[in-house]
Amino acid sequence: MSTAVALDEAAEVSLFGSKAVGLGQALRDGLPVPPGVALAGAIVEAVAAGEEEAIEAVTDLVRPLGGPLAVRSSAVDEDGAEASFAGQHLTLLNVPSWEVLTDAVSEIWWSANSDSAITYRQKVGLFTRPSVGVVVQVLLDPESAGVMFTQNPISGADERIIEASWGLGEAVVAGLVIPDHFRVDRSGQILERVPGLKKIAVRTLPEGGTFEDQIAPELQEKLCLDDAQVGDLNRLADRCEQVYGPARDIEWAIADGTLYLLQCRAVTAAGGA
């Protein structure tokens, strides 16, 4: 069995990790996830070891994606519990191209073997050989992006809460802007639109990494979503709830006019993004 597959073929958590399989399932369910590749733990280790055959197999699959790329860890452990290792394993946004993918994959393999990851494993009684899968996806260059709760996480009201800003969603997730705020009922009727104050947008750099782009004054308090886009988001919320169940915490982006699902998980107790 191949251990590097198109993301929509990633189905075994024990091989690819829960993040890769979750995104693979979303693609199989017809959700608009950016295309990508899933690497099993064994091939990640082989790439880190510099094995030519493994590097070739991975680059053959990733090359058609072009660049830039988002390269994320997808922990493979006995219980497949990615959340257990949140913050321990690395995510590399904006890897410029497949040509430097080997270094990125190697860096992620070592992140699972870093002193901090090892210390964490000892602390939680998981002092076993780590295995880490990798998800490689096209990194979008979005016009706008953000988060959406399919149910109000504070009041519990049956309405969508959308927070949006210009550029990559990191500006919203990391609290770098006051995002635009929308409340939408299930029929798609917009109940509230509150413009934020969006002085910067996080964007990609051609040589890799990201930077904070200054937003023109006339756009800082202008809504970054029109009503049709809010309607698209409401329909995405419907689809995610059909597939995964109620009360979802969604990361999304709109690039070249198309809405993409980046992540969909259960709302946590704190309701944080």
Add this chain to the structure above:
Amino acid sequence: MAGVPTEALKRVPLFAELTDDEAGQIARLFKVRRFRAGETVIQEGSGGAAFFVIDSGEANVFVHNEQRTTLASGDYFGEIALIDEGTRSASITAASDLVCYGVTFWDFRPLVESNGVIGWKLLQSMTRLFREAREP
């Protein structure tokens, strides 16, 4: 070809008694790891499961926040944690962009467990190092 050069590995006292073939078996287990200038390589007091040999670049060694020495190409660190699963006894920071070869506890231990000759030679080296450390 993956792995650390055998001759570099044999300069490490722990591995000095091994034949080229024996050292080669261990050398093949190493993977390249890169650090950016300023990055923490290992942290005093934290757990550790990897041993490193420096290929290029320089790294500073700190004990209790006091700089003790600078390491360069061919130097090595972390070999004790490879065996005793203990905590790091020093912090090391990349003084420049740093390229190391590293091997993890999980790769090293099965090889030693399955090869008594290598295990015995490592034990002899450990004993010699222990004796040298005790001598005035």
